[in-house]
Amino acid sequence: MFLSPYAQMQKAVDIVHSSPHPVNKIAAALFGQDQDGQDYSVSSTNYWPENIVKTIGTSCKIGGSSGTIHAETGCILKAPYTDGASICVTDPFCPNCAKNMAEAGIKTIYIDHKGFQKDFALRRGSHFDAVSMQICEKAGISVYELYRKEERLVPIWEAPESFSPFEDSPAQISAIDVLNQQSFDQYIDDAEKLHYSRKFAIAGAIDKGGAYYIILVRSHPALGYCMQRDKAEMIRDDSKYNFVLEPVSRLLMNAARNGLTICDGYLYSSVVPTSREQVNMVGAGLMQVIVGDKERARDETAFDAMKLLSMQSIIRFIDTAH
């Protein structure tokens, strides 16, 4: 069967050695049904976007982030419609990908059992248990360890039947008649009034039938978390990973979840996107972002990434007239 997780895992395993990463070679295959009920499957290794390889290279950091797109996120950026989809990954996934997969509406994750035996997984183990799995439980994503040869699944965590995660602040998606600079400026204005000093992002997007939409999101903890209720749970000592999903990342994931493509030039972020958001933007093929306040960012590394990517003409950071 085309959509069996064993066949899909084999697809990921078959390409994993083609990963350009010298040490951590990872691959994933994402599969499900698009809005028309058609089966699809896409796969990806972790990789550096072509324009980053050409101009910056693979050894240089981009602000605080590596220049790579993780395999799981790479699949989401390629997929036609991720709501309810499943994904096979060769290795235990990182917290950032867990947040992305939750936001993209993925419901089932299969991890190759061999992935748990690698050095890399052992090093990453505490993040997997303490952060990635917590995110999956809150989002209602079932996670299985998959044995290809025996065609056997061992549940790591199974979401209760008909579990529906709490959505504190879902993306607001509205159908619109026209998308042009003037109308987009108006949507930015309205969003600014609504969110005031909160971090948010907004984009114009198109579906495969050619209809336009506006997607509006604010920075928010991963799907299923509630800002107030889960405050204590979200406090962590190390700062490498946290539970918050930044707005541009949320936009990219919600576009995938709803089968929409963000129109380049129609992306606005109220502050400078984080280094990771900027790299993921490049992975999504976006080359422009309008920034509300270029003096504001989550951390200093975002400014370094902005400097580097604009100097190399990979992303244009456009000043807003607002």
Ligand SMILES: [Zn+2]
């Ligand atoms: Zn990852």
